[in-house]
Amino acid sequence: MKRRLFLATSISAALAGCSAIGTKLNDNRAFHSVLESAEELNERVIGARGMARLYAARDISQNFPIDSLDTPSDNEYASLRGSGFRSYRLPVVGAVALPSSFSLAQLCAMPLQTQITRHDCVEGWSAVAQWSGVRVADVLAIVQPRSDARFVVFHSFDSDSNGMPYYESLSLAQATHPQTLLVLRQNGAPVHVDRGAPVRLTVPLQLGYKSAKWIRRIEVVPSFGRLYGGKGGYWEDQGYEWFAGI
């Protein structure tokens, strides 16, 4: 009995010690950057290859969780929303040969792709939805990225409670994957204001935080180092991986 008590106590103490040491190390910058080195290996092994599984209509989740910052409180967004997004225009700018701006009607006139795919959240849950929209590859083909272009940045109307704007970025290869869409309709209806209206992204090969909502502007850049926190996205600036394939 004494032995068992000793064993149980020492295991609990060891785990608690493990957590305490781990927390100390986690708060150490140098150690944390060593941990971050795993991201490159993740990206090399996983990459952006293959096609996400396509599901059937019966697989669509009845209750797709909403896991976002609040619906944008941005004034410009509120006025666009008030007019039913009739005056919405999506500028595509930056390191491109032909900077352009697209109205919703122009986007809808492009070839629309409809796919039922699984959305995997970084928190751990998954939900299936039907997404209809324009391939990011088709939009980029129109604006023609320059030879120094490497990343596509999606700026959102949304910002957090501190006023920090939401944005995300993809490599050209990830952005031009045939299943990366600028979504106009979700489950057969125009994208809801709580879910990113009028235009949001879906990136089924990566975790949900990459699928930016309420897109205000697309910017093609050689590097994202000078944008906001410099890590290539709102969640990346909070410590999440830029490569969100796992």
Place this chain on the structure above:
Amino acid sequence: MNKPEAVYRHSAVTRLTHWLFFIAFLALISSGLQIFNAAPYLDASDKSSPSHRVLSIASPQDGTGAVWLFGRVFSTTGWLGWADDGAGGKTARAFPGWITIPAYQDLAAGRRWHFFFAWIMIACGLVYVVWGTAGRSLRELILRPADVPKIWRMQLYYLRLRKDPPPHGAYNPLQKLAYTLVIFIFTPLIVLTGFALSPGVDAWAPWLPAIFGGRQFARLWHFAFMLALIGFFLIHITLVALTGVFNNLRSMITGRYRLGAHDGTGI
């Protein structure tokens, strides 16, 4: 009295991979529970589905914690669901701060730890198996068909219901069973179920989540294999303690093991 004979039992590669694997194992459990806390439920399905929920840990109201397991409710206030927030207080949280890395709730940091040590674990496992196969040290550890009938007899011996253990080599049949399960079943499967959670991997290996019953089901298996490895670990350290803790530890640190009453019977 003769000085007991010492033998060179574990190679440097075995010892190094053993301790690195152990460190990775602890870091992966603590960071894995941190990650679990972000979605503290497990479903036997592909997409999340409350009607397929096997396990859920939650705080039904402030100050209480509960675990739902196969539809049965257990009150776990103070331990699970309503637990240590990592800063001296209590909060609505599945696994308590004293068991997670970091102690406070931080999914981004938990993921960094988890992936880093997952690669360490994979590297240790590969080096150990390749080395052990090349040097033939794995041979005496693998369970063979001839060992299977001896497993029960060995268990009876451990339970003191049999006077003598069945004849065996350097490792007894129960040890072989345990090590074979850990090296060739639990560890490879916990790695594969981890990869099945990756939407990127699922795009080029759709068979991977499929063989585990879908992505959320793979998350459930991932958790179950963690429990299996923890079960092995508890038995392992109990037997290390019972069969001469210092001799066993020395053999895994310096490689030298002093032969005695327990040689060949401790795990």
